[in-house]
Amino acid sequence: MRTCSNFGINTMDSYKIPHVGIVGAGFGGLQAATTLKNKPCTVTVIDKTNHHLFQPLLYQVATAALSPADIAAPVRTILRNAKNITVEMDEVTSIDTSRNVVFRKQEGELTYDYLILSPGTRHSYFGNNDWEEFAPGLKSLNDALIIRRKILKAYEKAKHSNGNIAKHTTFVVVGGGPTGVEIAGALAEIGRQTMLQDFPELTASDIRVVLVEAGKSILSAFPESLSKHAQQHLLDLGVEVQTNSKVQNITQDSVTINGTVIETENVIWAAGNTASDLLKHVPTTLDSAGRVVVQQNCSVKEAPNVFVIGDAAHFPDTTYTALPGVAQVAMQQGRFVAKTILSNNPNAKFVYNDKGNMATIGRAKAVAYLFGKVQLWGFAAWAIWALIHVVSLIKFRNRVSVMSEWLWYYVTYQPGARLIIEEQ
Amino acid sequence: MRTCSNFGINTMDSYKIPHVGIVGAGFGGLQAATTLKNKPCTVTVIDKTNHHLFQPLLYQVATAALSPADIAAPVRTILRNAKNITVEMDEVTSIDTSRNVVFRKQEGELTYDYLILSPGTRHSYFGNNDWEEFAPGLKSLNDALIIRRKILKAYEKAKHSNGNIAKHTTFVVVGGGPTGVEIAGALAEIGRQTMLQDFPELTASDIRVVLVEAGKSILSAFPESLSKHAQQHLLDLGVEVQTNSKVQNITQDSVTINGTVIETENVIWAAGNTASDLLKHVPTTLDSAGRVVVQQNCSVKEAPNVFVIGDAAHFPDTTYTALPGVAQVAMQQGRFVAKTILSNNPNAKFVYNDKGNMATIGRAKAVAYLFGKVQLWGFAAWAIWALIHVVSLIKFRNRVSVMSEWLWYYVTYQPGARLIIEEQ
Numbered sequence: 001m002r003t004c005s006n007f008g009i010n011t012m013d014s015y016k017i018p019h020v021g022i023v024g025a026g027f028g029g030l031q032a033a034t035t036l037k038n039k040p041c042t043v044t045v046i047d048k049t050n051h052h053l054f055q056p057l058l059y060q061v062a063t064a065a066l067s068p069a070d071i072a073a074p075v076r077t078i079l080r081n082a083k084n085i086t087v088e089m090d091e092v093t094s095i096d097t098s099r100n101v102v103f104r105k106q107e108g109e110l111t112y113d114y115l116i117l118s119p120g121t122r123h124s125y126f127g128n129n130d131w132e133e134f135a136p137g138l139k140s141l142n143d144a145l146i147i148r149r150k151i152l153k154a155y156e157k158a159k160h161s162n163g164n165i166a167k168h169t170t171f172v173v174v175g176g177g178p179t180g181v182e183i184a185g186a187l188a189e190i191g192r193q194t195m196l197q198d199f200p201e202l203t204a205s206d207i208r209v210v211l212v213e214a215g216k217s218i219l220s221a222f223p224e225s226l227s228k229h230a231q232q233h234l235l236d237l238g239v240e241v242q243t244n245s246k247v248q249n250i251t252q253d254s255v256t257i258n259g260t261v262i263e264t265e266n267v268i269w270a271a272g273n274t275a276s277d278l279l280k281h282v283p284t285t286l287d288s289a290g291r292v293v294v295q296q297n298c299s300v301k302e303a304p305n306v307f308v309i310g311d312a313a314h315f316p317d318t319t320y321t322a323l324p325g326v327a328q329v330a331m332q333q334g335r336f337v338a339k340t341i342l343s344n345n346p347n348a349k350f351v352y353n354d355k356g357n358m359a360t361i362g363r364a365k366a367v368a369y370l371f372g373k374v375q376l377w378g379f380a381a382w383a384i385w386a387l388i389h390v391v392s393l394i395k396f397r398n399r400v401s402v403m404s405e406w407l408w409y410y411v412t413y414q415p416g417a418r419l420i421i422e423e424q
Numbered sequence: 425m426r427t428c429s430n431f432g433i434n435t436m437d438s439y440k441i442p443h444v445g446i447v448g449a450g451f452g453g454l455q456a457a458t459t460l461k462n463k464p465c466t467v468t469v470i471d472k473t474n475h476h477l478f479q480p481l482l483y484q485v486a487t488a489a490l491s492p493a494d495i496a497a498p499v500r501t502i503l504r505n506a507k508n509i510t511v512e513m514d515e516v517t518s519i520d521t522s523r524n525v526v527f528r529k530q531e532g533e534l535t536y537d538y539l540i541l542s543p544g545t546r547h548s549y550f551g552n553n554d555w556e557e558f559a560p561g562l563k564s565l566n567d568a569l570i571i572r573r574k575i576l577k578a579y580e581k582a583k584h585s586n587g588n589i590a591k592h593t594t595f596v597v598v599g600g601g602p603t604g605v606e607i608a609g610a611l612a613e614i615g616r617q618t619m620l621q622d623f624p625e626l627t628a629s630d631i632r633v634v635l636v637e638a639g640k641s642i643l644s645a646f647p648e649s650l651s652k653h654a655q656q657h658l659l660d661l662g663v664e665v666q667t668n669s670k671v672q673n674i675t676q677d678s679v680t681i682n683g684t685v686i687e688t689e690n691v692i693w694a695a696g697n698t699a700s701d702l703l704k705h706v707p708t709t710l711d712s713a714g715r716v717v718v719q720q721n722c723s724v725k726e727a728p729n730v731f732v733i734g735d736a737a738h739f740p741d742t743t744y745t746a747l748p749g750v751a752q753v754a755m756q757q758g759r760f761v762a763k764t765i766l767s768n769n770p771n772a773k774f775v776y777n778d779k780g781n782m783a784t785i786g787r788a789k790a791v792a793y794l795f796g797k798v799q800l801w802g803f804a805a806w807a808i809w810a811l812i813h814v815v816s817l818i819k820f821r822n823r824v825s826v827m828s829e830w831l832w833y834y835v836t837y838q839p840g841a842r843l844i845i846e847e848q
Contacts, residue, residue: 050576050580067491067492067493067494068491069491070491074622076622076623077621077622080621080622088583089580089583090584106584107584152474156474156513159512159513160514160530160531197501197504198498198500198501198504199500
């Protein structure tokens with residue numbers, strides 16, 4: 001019988017196979033679960049939602065190109081054939097590592113032998129939480145639908161604005177990382193290519209998209225030359241890129257950047273992340289973004305049978321200060337941690353295999369930095385981006401409909417989900 | 425220059441082409457608009473939402489088979505090439521037929537020469553409006569998403585119910601018309617074929633679907649033999665059909681039918697319709713369902729330049745008391761009214777060309793009554809149903825994705841949109 005003794009666990013009954021709790025069914029948690037599937041352990045996967053979300057394409061739901069079901073699938077269905085895994089739609093509200101217990105909102109206590117924490121992050125407004133109301137961020141399907149409604153209603157409002165059009169047709173995206181760049185590119189393209197046809201009252205010069213970045217360049221995780229290509233792609237689409245620019249205030253109908261006020265009701269926040277509050281219950285060091293600073297095997301120093309992965313973890317790295325919060329890191333950590341548990345080897349060390357980093361700009365351009373050396377931009381980068389994302393979506397069985405959506409958009413410039421669905 | 429003189433309109437400047445107001449972009453309003461497209465008139469189409477909805481498939485959004493974007497498209501986009509048509513997302517709150525004016529919530533007064541009213545219906549709870557909270561109806565995309573969330577969450581709640589499963593896994597559909605039959609069939613099939621795999625805690629006997637009809641048979645608009653086939657198809661799927669059954673009360677966790685209380689949190693209302701309140705501003709006779717009793721040319725007796733079409737109209741008929749509220753009637757009336765306006769001929773009479781009536785039951789069965797004589801049921805009826813609906817969706821350009829969704833479901837029993845998206 002497998003035991004956890006190498007991890008110093010005392011509560012463990014050595015005649016029982018271990019029970020692994022996984023909090024969060026994002027890329028990291030789901031990868032850990034599938035690695036543990038039908039292996040000698042029992043697993044409980046707990047997520048607040050009923051679905052796994054393919055987050056790299058979430059901006060396409062926000063910009064009306066895809067529907068929620070195109071990029072999400074029920075966790076239960078994905079793990080249906082795993083006889084040793086239970087999926088719970090519940091919320092973990094607290095953790096007691098001294099007793100190896102998590103507290104669930106609905107079902108109460110759950111005892112674990114190993115715990116994998118992959119609760120993800122939320123947007124951070126750097127202490128200005130009142131901005132959230134006016135500048136929604138993009139993490140969940142609900143966030144994406146809120147932003148989609150906001151964008152589409154902006155054009156309807158412009159039609160009824162009696163001359164004061166600017167505040168409706170100006171879009172300000174805060175944050176020049178991949179999400180901000182992708183949203184800004186999509187907004188500019190949809191505005192000029194799609195909305196002008198639907199709203200003949202408007203002209204191209206009415207539509208203004210501003211991308212604001214506090215640092216000296218957008219896509220700072222990419223090599224400088226790719227950052228410049230991305231900026232050029234954005235300029236080609238008509239996006240104003242403002243670097244070295246700090247947002248000082250956001251109200252319902254304005255944003256102040258470096259002392260200048262832009263009148264707009266459409267601010268989208270893609271600037272900062274803060275890790276889940278749940279991590280505050282882990283008795284260890286958190287970094288300034290609220291992430292757990294983990295050991296070389298992704299475990300918590302003070303609780304070696306607890307692992308933190310994905311963008312909730314601060315994994316010290318020589319190239320980056322900490323490994324970036326991207327799907328690849330989370331998935332590789334999820335697989336690594338699951339194997340570490342199965343092999344009962346606390347001395348294994350996680351090594352990130354950096355396959356690359358990409359960001360799309362508009363309908364058919366992208367930048368890609370592959371294997372730490374290859375730099376691609378323009379259509380070639382986009383083609384690789386599209387291929388990788390379609391293949392990645394295969395497991396969600398959505399590739400056919402996503403491909404048909406994309407093909408349709410590519411040919412017609414008509415994103416397929418431009419629906420304003422009002423809540424009542 | 426075309427004038428409206430044959431309609432007795434005095435306000436009309438005879439040197440001006442007429443202005444047609446269309447309220448509601450459902451099947452009737454949209455068909456009227458497309459018939460008036462690029463003809464010698466100006467047209468304003470006003471709808472509360474930004475999209476036209478393919479309502480016959482709305483139950484598939486409610487039962488998680490399709491996404492909203494699969495069955496809806498922006499009205500502006502559909503009418504984009506119509507140079508004489510303006511589309512407004514606004515709400516008409518009142519009408520003054522004596523002044524030929526409608527009042528819009530945002531934009532105020534709009535003067536018309538002709539007015540086409542196609543505002544549709546809402547569910548009617550026969551005076552028990554407090555039931556709506558517990559028994560949502562199905563008219564809009566938002567309705568469908570509310571029902572979808574309710575159904576999917578019911579299974580999640582069942583998992584956490586500590587034995588009191590029945591109230592979560594019992595589904596009661598009120599109303600044995602096509603919508604009720606289609607929802608009940610889909611609920612039974614999804615429950616048995618899909619959810620049991622996702623929730624291994626449940627067994628087939630836990631899932632109960634009841635279809636309640638006050639009349640003596642379901643699908644009363646169909647010939648009796650087809651009604652019986654439909655009932656058999658439902659029984660085959662495990663649906664309990666209760667005819668001659670009256671709902672006496674609905675609470676948060678129960679429904680009382682003929683004196684018997686069924687414990688359930690999942691009641692769906694498909695029983696009654698009442699026409700839009702807007703029609704109360706039309707100075708004419710309304711029937712008991714709030715519909716305008718129209719003339720033979722679909723106009724209002726007291727205001728001959730005002731037409732009411734679709735399920736807002738009571739069009740006297742010898743076969744039916746009034747023509748049924750189906751898409752075919754609305755579309756034919758829309759086309760007829762537009763042509764009547766263009767030809768300036770108030771004496772034209774609308775004749776309904778009844779091509780048939782259909783209802784699907786589950787994944788691959790249906791009943792169809794075609795051209796007033798052909799009766800089909802089972803797979804043959806379903807094949808015709810699927811063909812007609814796919815062809816009808818072509819204009820919304822969604823046929824590829826819908827076909828791929830259906831093909832996928834047909835092969836795997838996995839409806840593709842089983843997402844619980846919580847509003848915050």
